[in-house]
Amino acid sequence: MPKIRLLKEPGYIYDLLFIFVLRFNKQFMLNELNTNGKQSENIEYFDDLLEQFSDIPEDLYIFFHTLEHGRCFLTTQYFYPYKEQFTTTFNFKFFQNELLDKERLIRNLIRFYFCELSEEKLIECINSETAIFLCIKNSNYSDTEKSRLYEFFLDPEPYLQTLQFELMAKELMLSQYYKKNYQKILDVNNQNPFETLSENVKKLRDLSFIKKNNQNLYVSYCLISKYVINFFGIQEGAVFLLGYDYLSVVDIAKSRKELSLLDFGNALGEASRVKILELLLEREEVTCKDLEKIFSFSGSTAYHHITMMMKIGLVKTREEGKTILYSLNGKYFDAIIGVLSKFSKKHKNLNNSAYRLVKI
Numbered sequence: 001m002p003k004i005r006l007l008k009e010p011g012y013i014y015d016l017l018f019i020f021v022l023r024f025n026k027q028f029m030l031n032e033l034n035t036n037g038k039q040s041e042n043i044e045y046f047d048d049l050l051e052q053f054s055d056i057p058e059d060l061y062i063f064f065h066t067l068e069h070g071r072c073f074l075t076t077q078y079f080y081p082y083k084e085q086f087t088t089t090f091n092f093k094f095f096q097n098e099l100l101d102k103e104r105l106i107r108n109l110i111r112f113y114f115c116e117l118s119e120e121k122l123i124e125c126i127n128s129e130t131a132i133f134l135c136i137k138n139s140n141y142s143d144t145e146k147s148r149l150y151e152f153f154l155d156p157e158p159y160l161q162t163l164q165f166e167l168m169a170k171e172l173m174l175s176q177y178y179k180k181n182y183q184k185i186l187d188v189n190n191q192n193p194f195e196t197l198s199e200n201v202k203k204l205r206d207l208s209f210i211k212k213n214n215q216n217l218y219v220s221y222c223l224i225s226k227y228v229i230n231f232f233g234i235q236e237g238a239v240f241l242l243g244y245d246y247l248s249v250v251d252i253a254k255s256r257k258e259l260s261l262l263d264f265g266n267a268l269g270e271a272s273r274v275k276i277l278e279l280l281l282e283r284e285e286v287t288c289k290d291l292e293k294i295f296s297f298s299g300s301t302a303y304h305h306i307t308m309m310m311k312i313g314l315v316k317t318r319e320e321g322k323t324i325l326y327s328l329n330g331k332y333f334d335a336i337i338g339v340l341s342k343f344s345k346k347h348k349n350l351n352n353s354a355y356r357l358v359k360i
Helices: 009-032 039-052 058-064 073-079 079-085 094-099 102-113 120-129 130-139 143-154 154-182 183-190 194-201 208-212 246-255 261-267 270-284 288-295 299-312 330-343
Strands: 004-007 216-222 229-233 238-245 315-320 323-327
Touching: 004 009, 004 183, 009 039, 009 058, 009 094, 009 102, 009 154, 009 216, 009 238, 039 216, 058 073, 058 143, 058 154, 073 094, 079 094, 079 229, 094 154, 102 120, 102 154, 120 130, 130 143, 143 154, 154 183, 183 216, 183 270, 194 208, 194 216, 194 246, 208 299, 229 246, 261 299, 261 330, 270 288, 270 299, 270 323, 288 299, 299 315
Parallel strands: 004 216, 216 238
Antiparallel strands: 229 238, 315 323
């Protein structure tokens, strides 16, 4: 039976970032939770957090303000991309050191707010105040967003210093909070061995590949962001980022689940996997042995491709004796069509909200 390995740092850093994001996006977060039946409780909880972790300056707006897709700069550029380090080197010191590279931070900030820029134009904006100001002026951002961007790029240094100082100050406060409340994490971890966790999240993620592939499952719990449910596929298995009260919103998360286009793109970024999809459409069910024979794959190659597709839900499995049969997951493709529809002019006004549940 696989064992769950408890990680402290990813959840801890996520909680730290959540405090700042809450400061600038309280109403957005309340809207994300408006179907969990605890609106009054949520308001009281958020207000209490903001009181405990008070005095976050307005100067940090552009680092933590969420855009229409619900993500903010710091988590998008300095949390999610480091998922492979979650089980090893990722901690507050590592996080701080990454932010010390000011040139890269400014480059990432421009890329986050103006993702459509070519590399040539990006470099021009890095080197020219006039160029970046023109981008801001011509953007579709609100007057408030434009004003904050102008202020930052006029003189970035004070903002970067404030960011470092405030992160250190709030991390110290958070460490004290964790000392007082860490038993909540230990309790929920003890109550969730592998089989229990698999059962609890089966509506969101099929964890059977962990057991079948003898891979590792890591869980990092959050004390502050108590409703978060986030999943990361990594080379050695998977990492779940869970709020200690995640069970109260699992059903809501399932009903609002948003598929990752990045995962979808990565899964289909290899021609062999596209061919496997076409084969599954033709034959309905195949085994790994079928893939080896038809595509001249080695056993390990066939297993790698089908496992990657299974991890994100492209294919589903059933067992027939000792044989595992793979087939297309029609519900996944129905859902991905819904996600893609937001890029269509016809559907541009549809609210394709996530299973985010205050995922920042």
